[in-house]
Amino acid sequence: MxxxxxxxxxxxxxxxxxxxxxxxxxxxxxxxxxxxxxxxxxxxxxxxxxxxxxxxxxxxxxxxxxxxxxxxxGFSLRFDRADHRIALTELTGKxxxxxxxxxxxxxxxxxxxxxxxxxxxxxxxxxxxxxxxxxxxxxxxxxxxxxxxxxxxxxxxxxxxxxxxxxxxxxxxxxxxTRDYPFAWLGVLARTPPSDEELIYAHHERGFALHSMRSPEITRLYLQVDPAEDLANWSDDRIWSELTTRLAVDGDFVLREGPILDKGITPMxxxxxxxxxxxxxxxxxxxxxxxxxxxxxxxxxxxxxxxxxxxxxxxxxxxxxxxxxxxxxxxxxxxxxxxxxxxxxTTMLHTDPDADGFARRLQLSQLRYTASSRAAATSLAENYVGLPFA
Missing domain, CATH: 3.50.50.60 (FAD/NAD(P)-binding domain)
Known part of the structure; x- marks a missing residue:
């Protein structure tokens, strides 16, 4: 051949x-x-x-x-129990x-x-x-x-x-x-309409969470977990409870639950x-x-x-x-x-189990700066929507 x-x-x-x-x-x-x-x-x-x-x-x-x-x-950076929208198209035109x-x-x-x-x-x-x-x-x-x-x-x-x-x-x-990270993602695919029109990247003291979607009927969600975590320890009820806690915000946001179709743990x-x-x-x-x-x-x-x-x-x-x-x-x-x-x-949004108080306050400072500075938000948005091909 x-x-x-x-x-x-x-x-x-x-x-x-x-x-x-x-x-x-x-x-x-x-x-x-x-x-x-x-x-x-x-x-x-x-x-x-x-x-x-x-x-x-x-x-x-x-x-x-x-x-x-x-x-x-756009998408939301969620921390301090509030949403901070990164307006991708407004900032980049993309x-x-x-x-x-x-x-x-x-x-x-x-x-x-x-x-x-x-x-x-x-x-x-x-x-x-x-x-x-x-x-x-x-x-x-x-x-x-x-x-x-x-x-x-x-x-x-x-x-x-x-x-x-x-x-x-x-x-x-x-x-x-190579750089290995001290956390992994527990990802689930759920048969339920998304709880928000855009992606939510949530920083929480218990760990990172992400609200995403695949279609108007299917939601994709992630939880930060330990890389050695056993998937058997995560019942559907525990997953929804933890997602509800980490995605909580002051306001009328309600996490929609539904049957979990698939789940797995991915190291980072x-x-x-x-x-x-x-x-x-x-x-x-x-x-x-x-x-x-x-x-x-x-x-x-x-x-x-x-x-x-x-x-x-x-x-x-x-x-x-x-x-x-x-x-x-x-x-x-x-x-x-x-x-x-x-x-x-990754380092801005995840909770490092080995980080001290100084490092965690620096992390929160970076989040607040990114959400409040148009220049910082534009840099994030420019990278997120994709730089021009070579």
């Missing part, structure tokens, strides 16, 4: 890259270890930056997003759209199937070789266990933090930077691997970097990566190596900006 680009991973990064390459007339094969329905249904991020939305519209994948997506022109990552993945899978673009699910034993040559190879077994050798010009590693792509780069080449970390390229192997998305979800940057960074990568690969395959050589540096400038913003939002 032969293709121009072997794409490892059928998440938003891999599928979007494959589709962008297709639009440029470049052949690609996507390999994914999970089954098709799992990939279509797994719940992930839900905030799309304005540049992400504009790109999806530009390539003809914005129809369902425009019908079902929820545009937001907005964000709530549209689940799994919905984008569904749109991309449907687009691949409509055009007959190859996506192989349930593959196993994926191995990369020759990545430092001009003719790398991917070996794998298909869903029936049949062994395949896929020859290609380029490999795009879009297979996430635990995938095989990043470990295929020698330790002598790769530098990694910051991670960056440099460089994002070795030979003919290019990393994109979570394979190269992880951000804590507080800044809503993970999926949007993946989109930004593959936008740069698709253009770099087009040039490379036509004989111009310069964009490919600068791919890592170009992406990392945006990655580190997003890492800083995500760290800023």
């Amino acid at each position: 032969r293709t121009q680009v072997a794409v490892i991973g059928a998440g938003p990064a891999g599928l979007l890259l494959s589709y962008l390459l297709h639009l440029e007339g470049i052949d690609a094969v996507v390999l994914e270890t999970r089954d098709r329905e799992y990939v279509r249904q797994r719940v992930r991020a839900g905030v799309c930056e304005q540049p992400t939305v504009e790109l999806l519209r530009e390539i003809g994948l914005g129809a369902r997003l425009d019908v079902e997506g929820l545009p937001h022109e 907005s964000i759209t709530v549209y689940g990552q799994q919905e984008i993945v569904k749109d991309l899978i449907d687009a691949h199937e409509a055009r007959g673009l190859p996506v192989e699910f349930e593959v196993s034993g994926v191995e990369l070789s020759g990545v430092d040559t001009e003719h790398p190879v991917v070996r794998y077994r298909d869903a029936d266990g049949v062994a395949h050798t896929l020859e290609c010009d380029v490999i795009a590693g879009c297979d996430g933090f635990h995938g095989v792509s990043r470990p295929s780069i020698p330790d002598s080449v790769l530098k990694t930077f 970390r910051s991670f960056v691997a440099e460089p994002m390229r070795h030979g003919r192997l290019f990393l994109a998305g979570d394979a190269a970097h992880i951000v804590p979800p507080t800044g809503a940057k993970g999926m949007n960074l993946a989109v930004a990566d593959v936008r740069v990568l698709s253009r770099a690969l087009k040039a490379l395959l036509k004989g111009d190596p310069a964009p490919a050589e600068s791919y890592s540096d170009t992406c990392l400038r945006r990655v580190w900006r997003a890492e800083h913003f995500s760290w800023f939002m």
